[in-house]
Amino acid sequence: MQIHTETIRQYYQRVGHPVPAGFQPGEGHFNVRRRNYIPGLLPYNRRDYYKICLGTGQMTHTTAKRKTVIRQPAIIYSCPSLPVEIEATSADQGGFTCIFNDAFLLNGLRQEIRYESPLFNDALEAVYPLDEAGVQRFSHYFLEMESLMASDYPHKYDMIRNLLFALIHEGIRLVGPAEAKVPVGADRLVTRFFHLMDQQFPVDSPESPLKMMTPADYAGQLSVHVNHLNATVKKSTGKTTREVIHERIIAEAKTLLLNTDWDAAEIAYALGFEYPSHFAKYFRQYAQTTPLLFRETARAGMLVNI
Structure with a gap:
C-alpha cells in the first residue's frame, strides 16, 4: 500500500x-x-x-x-x-x-x-x-x-x-516565533544537509525504503568528513546530526502509524530497518512507547476545535 x-x-x-x-x-x-x-x-x-x-x-x-x-x-x-x-x-x-x-x-x-x-x-x-x-x-x-x-x-x-x-x-x-528546521543565516552545508534529508521524505511505500539513516551516510553524499558535518550541524542547530536524523525518522514513523494501515513490520522496512524488532526498540527509545500503543492512543486524542 x-x-x-x-x-x-x-x-x-x-x-x-x-x-x-x-x-x-x-x-x-x-x-x-x-x-x-x-x-x-x-x-x-x-x-x-x-x-x-x-x-x-x-x-x-x-x-x-x-x-x-x-x-x-x-x-x-x-x-x-x-x-x-x-x-x-x-x-x-x-x-x-x-x-x-x-x-x-x-x-x-x-x-x-x-x-x-x-x-x-x-x-x-x-x-x-x-x-x-x-x-x-x-x-x-x-x-x-x-x-x-x-x-x-x-x-x-x-x-x-x-x-x-x-x-x-x-x-x-x-x-510568530517558532523553531525552524534551519535557523536564519545557517551554514550552507547545513542547508544542503536538510535539503538532502528532505529528498528522502515522505516515505510512500515499504518497497522504497530510506537509504540514508546515519551521519556517515549523509556525509558521504555531501562529500565532507562526518566530523565536519557533525560540528557544523551542532553549531547551527544546537543538536547533533544523529539527533536531527532520529527526530525526522520518528516523525515519519508517527505519520505512517497514524495515517496508514501498514503494520509495524511494513513501517520498519519502509524506514530502513532490517528487522521489525529493531524498529520497535528504536521507536520505544525515542518515543517512550511502542509503535502500536502510540497508534491507539494518538488516534483517540487528535480532535481540536477552532
Missing part, C-alpha cells in the same frame, strides 16, 4: 475543473479559483504542488498531528510533504484557493524563508483562524491574483509572484 501523491492534473480532475490550456507537468504553474462546496472527503493525500486556501464554512482538516474542526474563517497552508484529508461539513463554503509548484517560484524565495513558513515546513501549524480584518486582508491578495489571471498584461505572473510572496510572509507572521 502507498500514500497517494496527487498531481496537479489529478487535482483538476477531482475538483471538476478543466486542465488549463498549455499545462505541462514540470513547468511553472499557478492558478487561483473561488472555493465552492464539494461533498464528501478530499482524500488523504500528499501532493506534488503547494496550496493556500482562504476558507469559510465549517470543515475538518486532518493531518498526522491532529484533526481540526474549523468553525470560523481560516487560512490554510498545505505543505506537499504533509498528508492531509479535508471534509467540508457545511454547504456554505466560500473563499479562495490558489495552487502553484516549485517551478513557478523560479527559486525567488530565500532558502531560510522556506523553513519559517508552514507552506514548506511540515513541522509548523497549517491552519490559522482569522477575524474579519484578517479575512479582508487575505481576500485582497486573492482578488488581485484573480484579476491578474483574467488580464492580458504580459508580466502578470511577475506581479502574481509578488502577491504570492506576500501571502507566504503573512503566514510566517501568523506563525
Whole structure:
C-alpha cells in the first residue's frame, strides 16, 4: 500500500475543473479559483504542488498531528510533504484557493524563508483562524491574483509572484516565533544537509525504503568528513546530526502509524530497518512507547476545535 501523491492534473480532475490550456507537468504553474462546496472527503493525500486556501464554512482538516474542526474563517497552508484529508461539513463554503509548484517560484524565495513558513515546513501549524480584518486582508491578495489571471498584461505572473510572496510572509507572521528546521543565516552545508534529508521524505511505500539513516551516510553524499558535518550541524542547530536524523525518522514513523494501515513490520522496512524488532526498540527509545500503543492512543486524542 502507498500514500497517494496527487498531481496537479489529478487535482483538476477531482475538483471538476478543466486542465488549463498549455499545462505541462514540470513547468511553472499557478492558478487561483473561488472555493465552492464539494461533498464528501478530499482524500488523504500528499501532493506534488503547494496550496493556500482562504476558507469559510465549517470543515475538518486532518493531518498526522491532529484533526481540526474549523468553525470560523481560516487560512490554510498545505505543505506537499504533509498528508492531509479535508471534509467540508457545511454547504456554505466560500473563499479562495490558489495552487502553484516549485517551478513557478523560479527559486525567488530565500532558502531560510522556506523553513519559517508552514507552506514548506511540515513541522509548523497549517491552519490559522482569522477575524474579519484578517479575512479582508487575505481576500485582497486573492482578488488581485484573480484579476491578474483574467488580464492580458504580459508580466502578470511577475506581479502574481509578488502577491504570492506576500501571502507566504503573512503566514510566517501568523506563525510568530517558532523553531525552524534551519535557523536564519545557517551554514550552507547545513542547508544542503536538510535539503538532502528532505529528498528522502515522505516515505510512500515499504518497497522504497530510506537509504540514508546515519551521519556517515549523509556525509558521504555531501562529500565532507562526518566530523565536519557533525560540528557544523551542532553549531547551527544546537543538536547533533544523529539527533536531527532520529527526530525526522520518528516523525515519519508517527505519520505512517497514524495515517496508514501498514503494520509495524511494513513501517520498519519502509524506514530502513532490517528487522521489525529493531524498529520497535528504536521507536520505544525515542518515543517512550511502542509503535502500536502510540497508534491507539494518538488516534483517540487528535480532535481540536477552532
